[in-house]
Amino acid sequence: MRRFISALVLTSLLVVTFPASYAQRAQRATVRKTAVSKTAQRGVATIAAAQLRDYLTFIASDEMEGRDTPSRGLDTTAKFLAMNLHRWGFKPAGDDGYFQRIELRRDRADSGQTKVELNGRALTTGTDFIPATGSGTVSGSLVFAGSGWFVKSKGLDAYKDIDPAGKIAVIFGTPNQSPRGISRAELGKIGEDSIAPVEYAKQKGVIGIIYVPDAQYVANWPRIRIRVMERGATFVAKFAPQQTPASLPSVVVSPDVVNQLFAGEREAAASILNATSAVNLPAPFVMSADKKITLSMANTTESLMTQNVVAIWEGSDPVLKSEYVALGAHYDHVGSGCPPIGNDRICNGADDDGSGTTALLAMAEALSKARVRPKRSILFVWHCGEEKGLWGSRYFTEFPTVPLDHVVAQLNIDMIGRSKKEGDTNPRNSELTGPNTIYLIGSTMMSTELAELVNAVNKSYLNLTFDTRYDAPSDPNRFFYRSDHYNYARKGIPIVFFFDGVHEDYHRAGDTADKIDYEKMQKVARTIYMTLWEIANRPARLKVDKPLPVQLSGSE
Numbered sequence: 047m048r049r050f051i052s053a054l055v056l057t058s059l060l061v062v063t064f065p066a067s068y069a070q071r072a073q074r075a076t077v078r079k080t081a082v083s084k085t086a087q088r089g090v091a092t093i094a095a096a097q098l099r100d101y102l103t104f105i106a107s108d109e110m111e112g113r114d115t116p117s118r119g120l121d122t123t124a125k126f127l128a129m130n131l132h133r134w135g136f137k138p139a140g141d142d143g144y145f146q147r148i149e150l151r152r153d154r155a156d157s158g159q160t161k162v163e164l165n166g167r168a169l170t171t172g173t174d175f176i177p178a179t180g181s182g183t184v185s186g187s188l189v190f191a192g193s194g195w196f197v198k199s200k201g202l203d204a205y206k207d208i209d210p211a212g213k214i215a216v217i218f219g220t221p222n223q224s225p226r227g228i229s230r231a232e233l234g235k236i237g238e239d240s241i242a243p244v245e246y247a248k249q250k251g252v253i254g255i256i257y258v259p260d261a262q263y264v265a266n267w268p269r270i271r272i273r274v275m276e277r278g279a280t281f282v283a284k285f286a287p288q289q290t291p292a293s294l295p296s297v298v299v300s301p302d303v304v305n306q307l308f309a310g311e312r313e314a315a316a317s318i319l320n321a322t323s324a325v326n327l328p329a330p331f332v333m334s335a336d337k338k339i340t341l342s343m344a345n346t347t348e349s350l351m352t353q354n355v356v357a358i359w360e361g362s363d364p365v366l367k368s369e370y371v372a373l374g375a376h377y378d379h380v381g382s383g384c385p386p387i388g389n390d391r392i393c394n395g396a397d398d399d400g401s402g403t404t405a406l407l408a409m410a411e412a413l414s415k416a417r418v419r420p421k422r423s424i425l426f427v428w429h430c431g432e433e434k435g436l437w438g439s440r441y442f443t444e445f446p447t448v449p450l451d452h453v454v455a456q457l458n459i460d461m462i463g464r465s466k467k468e469g470d471t472n473p474r475n476s477e478l479t480g481p482n483t484i485y486l487i488g489s490t491m492m493s494t495e496l497a498e499l500v501n502a503v504n505k506s507y508l509n510l511t512f513d514t515r516y517d518a519p520s521d522p523n524r525f526f527y528r529s530d531h532y533n534y535a536r537k538g539i540p541i542v543f544f545f546d547g548v549h550e551d552y553h554r555a556g557d558t559a560d561k562i563d564y565e566k567m568q569k570v571a572r573t574i575y576m577t578l579w580e581i582a583n584r585p586a587r588l589k590v591d592k593p594l595p596v597q598l599s600g601s602e
Contacts, residue, residue: 085576086417087416087417087418088412088416088417088418088575088576088579089412089413089414089415089416089417090412090572090575090576092408092411092412092415093405093408093409093411093412093568093571093572093575094408094568095564095565095567095568096564097408097411098404098405098408098564098567098568098571099559099562099564101404101407101408102396102400102401102403102404102463102559102562103559104126105123105126105377105400105403105404106394106395106396106400106557106558106559107394107559108392108394109122110122110123110394111381111382111392112379112380112381112382112392112393112394112395113377113378113379113381113395114378114379114380114381114382114433115280115352115378115430115431115433115434115437115438116150116280116350116351116352116430117381119381120352120377120378120430121352121353123377123403124145124353124355124377124428124430127144127355127377127403127407127428128143128144128145128355130407130410130411131144131355131357131410131426132144134410134411134413134414135414136357136358136359136410136414136426137357137358137359137360138356138357139356139357139358139425139447139448140353140354140355140356140447141447142353144355144356144357145353145354145355145356146353146354146355146356146441146442146445146447147351147352147353148282148351148352148353148354148430148431148437148438148441149282149283149284149349149350149351150280150281150282150283150349150350150351150352151280151281151282151283151286151347151348151349151350152277152278152279152280152281152347152348152349152350153179153278153279153280153281153345153346153347154274154275154277154278154279154345154346154347154348155171155177155274155275155278155343155344155345156344156345156346157171157172157275158344159342159344160177160342160343160344161340161342162174162175162297162339162340162341162342163339163340164303164306164307164337164338164339165336165337165338165339169299169303171275172271172275173300174299174300174302174303175297175298175299175300175303176267176270176271176274176275176297176298177274177275177296177297177343177345178220178221178255178257178296178297178298179221179244179279179293179294179295179296180254180293180294180295180296180343180345181293181295181343181344181345182293182295182342182343183295183340183341183342183343184214184253184254184295184340184341185338185339185340185341186212186213186214186253186254186338186339187213187214187332187333187335187337187338188213188214188215188216188256188307188332188333188334188337188338188339189205189208189210189213189214189215189216189252189330189331189332189333190215190216190311190328190330190331190333191204191205191210191215191216191217191243191247191252191330192204192217192218192327192328192329192330193217193218193219193225193226193243193327194215194217194218194219194242194243194244194246194247194255195225195228195240195241195242195243195246196240196241196246197225197228197232197233197239197240198234198239198240199232199233199234199239199240200228200232200325202225202228202325203330204217204243204246204247204330205246205250205330206329206330207329207330208330208331208332210247210250210251210252211250211251211252212251212253213252213253213332214252214253214254214255214256214339214341215243215247215252215254215255215256216255216256216258216307216333217243217255217256217257217258218257218258218260218327219243219257219258219259219260220257220259220260220263220298221244221257221296221298226260227325227326228325243255244294244296247294248294252294253294253295254294254295254296254339254341255294255295255296255297256296256297256298256299256307256339256341257296257297257298257299258299258304259298259299263298264300264301267300269384270298278346278348280350280434282431282437282440282441283349284441284444284445285437285440285441295341295342295343296341296343297341297343307333307337308333310334311331311333311334352430352431353430354427354428354429354430354438354441354442355377355426355427355428356425356426356427356428356442356447357410357425357426358370358423358424358425358426358448359410359413359414359419359420359423359424359426360419360423361419361420361421361422361423361424361582362418362419362420362421363421363422366421366422366582367421367422367423368423368452369422369423369452369453369454369587370422370423370424370425370448370452370453370454371420371422371423371424371425371453371454371455371457371578371581371582372425372426372427372453372455372456372457372534372539373406373409373424373425373426373427373456373457373459373574373578374406374426374427374428374429374439374456374457374458374459374530374531374534375399375402375403375405375406375428375429375458375459375460375530376399376402376403376428376429376430376431376432376433376438376439376460376529376530377399377400377403377428377429377430378395378399378429378430378431378432378433378434378438379393379394379395379398379399379400379433380393380395380433380553381393384553384554384555385554385555386555387554387555387556390555391555392555393553393554393555393557394555394557394558394559395557396463396557396558396559396561396562397461397462397463397464397546397549397551397552397557397561397562398460398461398552398553398557399432399459399460399461400463400559401459401461401462401463401464401546401562401567402458402459402460402461402462403428404567405459405462405567405570405571405574406426406428406459408571409426409571409574409575409578410426412575420578420579420582420583421582421583422454422581422582422583423582424578424582425448425453427439427442429442429530432460432529432530436529436530436532436533438530439530439531439532439533439534440533442533443533443534443536443537450537450539453534453539454539454540454581454587454588455493455496455539455540455541455542455581455588456531456534456535456539456540456541456542457541457542457544457574457577457578458529458530458531458534458541458542458543458544459544459571459574460529460530460543460544460545461545461546461547462484462544462545462546462566462567462570462571463546463562463563463564463566463567464478464546464547464549464551464561464562464563465478465479465480465481465546465563465566466478466479466480466547466549472550474548474549474550474552475549475550477547477548477549478546478547478548478549479513479546479547480511481563481565481566482510482511482566482569483510483511483512483513484510484511484512484513484544484545484546484570485512485513485514485515485516485525485543485544485545485546485547486500486512486513486514486517486542486543486544487514487516487517487525487526487531487542487543487545488517488526488531488535488541488542488543489514489517489541489542490514490517491517491526491535491592491594491595492535492538492540492541492590492591492592492593492594493540493588493589493590493591493592494589494591494592495588495589495591496540496542496581496588499577499580499581499584499588500512500542500577502580503573503576503577503580504573504577507572507573507576508569508572508573510569510570510573516545519595523548525543525545526543529543529545531543535594536594538590538594540588540590542577544570544574546566
């Protein structure tokens, strides 16, 4: 009996104890299963280092010729993107299938008809001068007109106390350059509080302009000469009136010609060449009457086409699918317009921004293989012409193919593939992030909710280190201005910019696919992908509760 009672007690304990332990284990397993199923349902594992390497090796290959805008290599890359988007079932969202066509205008100096003479001596095109703007022939004496600007707040008047009518103005600066040492806020309203050099020269009766370049322009003289003389100045046709002022024959002259122009003048040429601000230039003066210059300018104009690549993955919610989470990257680079390495003159742009281009492509593939769809639609835009002045993003936000007020956020990816190696003392890599770190720019500027969401997703997932040091209006690098998110932010759309930092191969021929840290790229791309899902599945759109800082709300 005692044995029976003991056995009964033991059995009772087992009955009481085992189900509780089993329930706890089952609960833990369910939690794990739920966590796993969330990532599995979204297909995030599709984004893999090997896949990224395959795509980027093609996109940043020599055959793409550096993906200049416009170029054959850029067009080939666009077709590669569109081919995959079609294969995965994405909805075309351009005005021509997956392409949003953009007309360009290219102005090129006619070297045979462009001539400059100083006191009857012919100057050499490309060596002594580089053509700037305008056409026609003008001849006259010279006036020095400082920076060429009129700025009321600084008491700056390029033609104070002189009469420049019928003369050619010599200006310190380069075409379309803001006055050195004067902030945008101090310029006030352009055309009223300040007047730019070409327009002010025209108002004063000036017939031509000679630009005296700064040291940076002189250092880049060979590249600029090739761009202007061989490739020409290219503009988005619809924006050209804003980018190219009314024509006045003008040239940029070399330091040797500057010395000739100012020889014997009351102000030394050196003080002008070394000026650090528009306000400490010599006062305007009429130059010696025995110095005369003739500018004969002739240009040819042609029309070209390029494109953004635009696609939509439609959301599942019958109401929320009319809203969009936008993903962006620029798929262009600088062609062969960067310092070569030996005989290698192709600037492959593997990190800038082949990495962002590839990350977007990998996210598109992941969406196509996910078991479920996000509630909101996902808008993919591969922008062209970022390197030329954010052309593609400006064009898309000015002429959107979806209602722009339906875009709830924009995530911009521009350089996420490089890592600073341990022990690297190269000063040009001093600001490059490590294998588990990425710069986050703009997340805190417009939406408190967006900042909280981005950080929460990261903490619960791969827990990268987010470095926000550049997330400030006063950033001297002005990174907030320098990539495509800027044009979305200007339209009131909250943004996040993911960026690995400037490095030794930035805008150089060494930015090649073999130097990419694909494991880092995988981690960053997966984190962004999970972030877009959380934005897309929120019951309400993100609130924009902060005005964009005034320093960032104007144009670049």
